[in-house]
Amino acid sequence: MTEPLLRTERLVKRYGGLLATDNVSIDVRPGEIHALIGPNGAGKTTLVHQLTGVVAPDSGAIHFAGRDVTRLATHARVRLGLGRSFQITSVLREFTALENVALAVQGHAGHSFRFLADARHDEALRGPARRLLEEVGLGERAGTLAASLSHGEQRQLEIAMALAGEPSLLLLDEPMAGMGVEESQRLIGFLRALKQKHAMLLIEHDMDAVFQLADRITVLVYGRAIASGTPDEIRANPDVRQAYLGEEAA
């Protein structure tokens, strides 16, 4: 078995009396899509925040790309190759689609303490940005303000921005949220094509998408990982059926 890209070791996060993350140990291997599912309030977002470095775990460890990153700042994890898209669409609304991605390229290129050169005409940033927009199917919309893009397009833009960092692991927080069926299907095809280059940890409510895409699934309930396995194993798991999938899968 290949060495996992991302591995958590008995992560614990408490909020007062609430155990939001209860000894969670998961891993993501290169080239795979690992889906994290669970009902609302299961602690998915809290877990994502610990992985990205927004909040620190109370105990346990996070290893990424062979390093202990438990105490590393968010931007440093990004530099190591941990890219993410947000649950709530998070683009720079006052910037055009191209400028959004160009900034993402700039973020990956290293420090930006350059005060005099005009970054808006820097082809070293705009060239790759244009290619990324083409790749996610937004080539035509390069000059449009992000605020004016449709919801689905903004999600595509998010992914283009995450890809600009050439991440070895993509953390996708509900990428299908608010998308129509057709848009979702397009995104599913796109993500599948992407997984050879970028492993993914997928947090998603859309079960169709999860079972179509995931190589492995971990089910989170009340902060605990109650099951982990292939989509077929998860479908057949009685605990999962009772706790989460309920009638839907029965």
Added chain:
Amino acid sequence: MMAALRTPRGLATALILLVLAVLPLLTQAFDQRYLLSIGTRIVIWSIAAVSLNMILGYGGLVSFGHAMFFGIGGYAVGILSAEGVSSGWIQWPVALLAATAWAALIGALSLRTRGLYFIMITLAFAQLVYYVGSGLEAYGGDDGLNISRSRFPGLIDLRDKASFYWLCFALLCASLWFCGRYANSHFGLVLRGAKSNELRMTALGFPVFRYRLAAFTIAGALGGLSGILLANEGAYVSPAMMSWMKSGDLIVIVVLGGMGALFGPLYGTIAFFVLEEALPPLLNLAHKGWGEYWMIVFGPLLVLIALYARGGIDSLLGRRHE
């Protein structure tokens, strides 16, 4: 360049700069020396407003203590002058260094907070500087300190009103030039991105704090420069030049002119000074004694700007082409 002149904004800006460039000649021709003194203060305050715009306008950081840099720059010059160091070659670098170091220090502390807390902490630091200034009994305390103007022997005589004005105007042009480059530079885009969505910029790998600290420090240095000029303009420094009301005036000027617009601080300062000078006599004309209450008109005007012209005067000059 020529195309820019055909837009209302380009035309207005070019006219303003042209008038400012020849102002000493105009005031001499019409024998209105008082106007040159106002013009000098407009130019100096514009530099301060440009520096505040660099953090407030482009960074979304509402610093409610920017007048403290008037004080730091001014007092550095004033204290050196009182101690017999009259050379501008020493005074100015020391003052700039002091403003820069102070900005870096309080930036490092205040930028750890957000929103209202940032406003309060910058105000608190400004008040601290204010009370230190008024506690400096050896340097005039509350009454302030008369100083002699900085000397640049053989280069320029700051006592000459026109020369001093042109120096200030040249420094304003340099500030505007730098701010224009800064706004669209790699650095500026990161700062503006962080204003729009800090979390996103962090997720893109930008250590937002460092960028904001650098911006705050640069703005502090430029603010210090305006303090140096202000001290030389009146040959006088006092704690009043850094009261919280002056910090408020600077915010008003930047908002009035248009946050994040390159020439916004210039429009804002001119509008502010013109209203401040023109409203009292106008109101006195309507009814004797009303002039005192010009703020009653000025306040609602600001509310209207805040409600209906979010981009300030700049937005009234048409859409911006970036």
